[in-house]
Amino acid sequence: MSTARDAMTGTFAADEPGSLRERKKKQTRRAIHDAAYHLVAERGLAHVTVADVCTTAAVSDRTFFNYFPSKAAAALGLPGTAVTEESAQRFLSGTGELIDDLCELISSLPSDDEDGVQRIRELVKIEPHLLAALHQWTSGFRQRVIELAEQRSSGQTARLAVALVFAALILHADSGYTGRAGRASAAELRRTISLLSSVATD
Amino acid sequence: MSTARDAMTGTFAADEPGSLRERKKKQTRRAIHDAAYHLVAERGLAHVTVADVCTTAAVSDRTFFNYFPSKAAAALGLPGTAVTEESAQRFLSGTGELIDDLCELISSLPSDDEDGVQRIRELVKIEPHLLAALHQWTSGFRQRVIELAEQRSSGQTARLAVALVFAALILHADSGYTGRAGRASAAELRRTISLLSSVATD
DNA sequence: ATTTTTCTTGCAGAGTGTGTAAACTTACGC
DNA sequence: GCGTAAGTTTACACACTCTGCAAGAAAAAT
Numbered sequence: 001m002s003t004a005r006d007a008m009t010g011t012f013a014a015d016e017p018g019s020l021r022e023r024k025k026k027q028t029r030r031a032i033h034d035a036a037y038h039l040v041a042e043r044g045l046a047h048v049t050v051a052d053v054c055t056t057a058a059v060s061d062r063t064f065f066n067y068f069p070s071k072a073a074a075a076l077g078l079p080g081t082a083v084t085e086e087s088a089q090r091f092l093s094g095t096g097e098l099i100d101d102l103c104e105l106i107s108s109l110p111s112d113d114e115d116g117v118q119r120i121r122e123l124v125k126i127e128p129h130l131l132a133a134l135h136q137w138t139s140g141f142r143q144r145v146i147e148l149a150e151q152r153s154s155g156q157t158a159r160l161a162v163a164l165v166f167a168a169l170i171l172h173a174d175s176g177y178t179g180r181a182g183r184a185s186a187a188e189l190r191r192t193i194s195l196l197s198s199v200a201t202d
Numbered sequence: 203m204s205t206a207r208d209a210m211t212g213t214f215a216a217d218e219p220g221s222l223r224e225r226k227k228k229q230t231r232r233a234i235h236d237a238a239y240h241l242v243a244e245r246g247l248a249h250v251t252v253a254d255v256c257t258t259a260a261v262s263d264r265t266f267f268n269y270f271p272s273k274a275a276a277a278l279g280l281p282g283t284a285v286t287e288e289s290a291q292r293f294l295s296g297t298g299e300l301i302d303d304l305c306e307l308i309s310s311l312p313s314d315d316e317d318g319v320q321r322i323r324e325l326v327k328i329e330p331h332l333l334a335a336l337h338q339w340t341s342g343f344r345q346r347v348i349e350l351a352e353q354r355s356s357g358q359t360a361r362l363a364v365a366l367v368f369a370a371l372i373l374h375a376d377s378g379y380t381g382r383a384g385r386a387s388a389a390e391l392r393r394t395i396s397l398l399s400s401v402a403t404d
Numbered sequence: 405a406t407t408t409t410t411c412t413t414g415c416a417g418a419g420t421g422t423g424t425a426a427a428c429t430t431a432c433g434c
Numbered sequence: 435g436c437g438t439a440a441g442t443t444t445a446c447a448c449a450c451t452c453t454g455c456a457a458g459a460a461a462a463a464t
């Protein structure tokens with residue numbers, strides 16, 4: 001992976017990953033999430049205000065909302081755009097089974113952080129309210145995926161496939177389903193879908 | 203169906219269905235939902251405030267929140283308690299296949315209104331934000347159902363079954379899946395689950 | 405008729421989230 | 435370098451959501 005650094009000048013191209021701006025944005029995003037995560041883990045969601053998070057992260061209240069739409073989203077560290085343009089293109093030009101490619105698409109969400117999913121599980125376990133927030137976010141994610149899926153297969157089939165894949169995803173996110181940490185891989189999702197299918201036809 | 207009216211005195215037992223209090227509560231709940239539904243359908247969610255709904259429904263702002271936790275919930279007419287004690291008991295003492303009984307449980311949610319699901323679909327179609335609110339509500343519903351399911355079948359099987367049933371339920375609520383109006387019957391849910399299973403094993 | 409319980413309402417207040425415009429920082433061309 | 439363009443942060447003001455509390459109104463129980 002090239003870092004897009006210009007070999008002649010040593011400067012970065014505008015707003016590409018690696019530019020000063022992008023690095024700073026990633027940094028403040030991370031600062032906000034970290035602050036929210038730790039505060040909520042300690043005090044509980046209801047006893048943390050956005051203002052608290054902001055002072056801890058050393059940003060203004062207004063900046064907070066430039067990065068996250070809500071306190072819950074910040075605590076969970078939910079990405080603003082769940083499907084990157086790159087993932088979308090790869091999916092649209094995919095050749096495999098729809099379900100398999102959907103699993104691939106879904107499992108490639110951009111996290112700031114490798115232990116992102118781990119943090120989500122921890123918080124959800126101690127703050128069930130956050131599960132609702134997570135599902136709300138997932139709803140937007142799902143909408144986008146449906147749009148993409150309908151460009152590969154039309155109508156009902158697409159919706160059914162998406163429903164299955166998200167059922168599997170939620171099972172993985174829901175703590176208690178499996179003790180495993182870390183994000184769900186495409187293979188694991190595919191396996192869970194097989195399980196779902198077998199349960200349906202008992 | 204007995205109305206619980208006391209044959210001697212002609213009065214109603216306290217707080218049972220048919221008592222004056224219960225009727226009035228149902229009435230104001232309905233008034234609030236109707237007002238919210240129509241206003242949101244006309245102006246869109248963002249251009250309706252809780253205060254607007256309250257003046258239309260002729261209740262105080264404070265009363266609004268005694269019936270619905272949010273503007274979106276009122277517009278959609280989402281019931282406060284999704285699973286009645288009665289449904290829960292019937293499910294727990296059920297004898298059929300877990301999946302089938304879950305379909306029965308899920309499809310028996312208490313609606314104030316026969317065309318409740320129809321209204322939900324209409325609103326969601328013009329206000330995608332409401333889909334998120336719906337999923338959030340569904341999240342709480344799901345939690346309760348998981349509790350119940352785990353009392354009939356333990357651990358993973360219960361979770362898998364619930365995931366399937368809710369996948370089907372969401373498909374039905376989501377406009378665009380099927381043109382049919384009205385609430386989803388247990389049989390329709392069961393059929394959708396079969397479809398899901400067939401999509402999984404292509 | 406009186407007491408008790410439940411529901412409604414008004415008020416006050418903390419907290420969330422948005423529009424706007426000014427200050428500031430980074431990027432780019434020269 | 436240097437000046438302009440573009441993007442980001444910040445303060446301020448403001449509408450709105452939602453909750454707690456206590457007094458009043460309505461219904462049920464005695």
